[in-house]
Amino acid sequence: MALLPILQYPDPRLHTVAKPVKVFDQALQQLVADMAETMYDAPGIGLAATQVDQHIQLIVMDLSKEKNELLVLINPKIIAQSGSQEYEEGCLSVPGIYENVTRAEFITVEAQDATGKSFRLDADGLLSVCIQHEMDHLKGKVFVEYLSPLKRNRIRSKMVKHAREIERNSY
Numbered sequence: 001m002a003l004l005p006i007l008q009y010p011d012p013r014l015h016t017v018a019k020p021v022k023v024f025d026q027a028l029q030q031l032v033a034d035m036a037e038t039m040y041d042a043p044g045i046g047l048a049a050t051q052v053d054q055h056i057q058l059i060v061m062d063l064s065k066e067k068n069e070l071l072v073l074i075n076p077k078i079i080a081q082s083g084s085q086e087y088e089e090g091c092l093s094v095p096g097i098y099e100n101v102t103r104a105e106f107i108t109v110e111a112q113d114a115t116g117k118s119f120r121l122d123a124d125g126l127l128s129v130c131i132q133h134e135m136d137h138l139k140g141k142v143f144v145e146y147l148s149p150l151k152r153n154r155i156r157s158k159m160v161k162h163a164r165e166i167e168r169n170s171y
């Protein structure tokens with residue numbers, strides 16, 4: 001297993017639209033394992049393949065306290081949604097930024113697991129928010145794009161400045 005580098009906003013590769021997964025081979029199992037390790041190490045509760053520069057429709061998540069309930073969503077589709085909820089979101093690609101985003105409250109998702117088996121999942125609360133956040137990544141969308149242009153530009157310059165500081169401090 002290996003830790004994968006996580007793309008940082010405003011990296012343009014975060015705006016790549018992911019392609020459906022067609023082959024459920026050993027390379028895919030390896031990517032799932034590496035993404036899970038990367039997410040747990042970060043630490044985060046969700047990670048989309050887009051964030052590790054792999055542009056396929058793959059998401060890993062784990063909302064459990066013990067970090068032992070890995071959820072893998074491949075080729076996810078929201079087939080029903082209702083209600084709305086506001087939640088303070090963060091993102092491994094936009095570290096240190098937490099902002100409120102309004103999304104659907106209840107969703108029903110159809111997806112495949114790492115072996116290609118289809119399943120259906122009803123989600124609400126944080127699970128629903130997390131799935132919608134990660135599915136946005138697969139569409140090339142980062143959560144800060146829900147904010148006002150003013151707020152987004154402020155975050156963008158902060159992130160660029162932060163990246164320059166990291167460069168300065170590494171030898």
Ligand SMILES: [Zn+2]
Nearest residue numbers: 090091092093
């Ligand atoms: Zn994110």
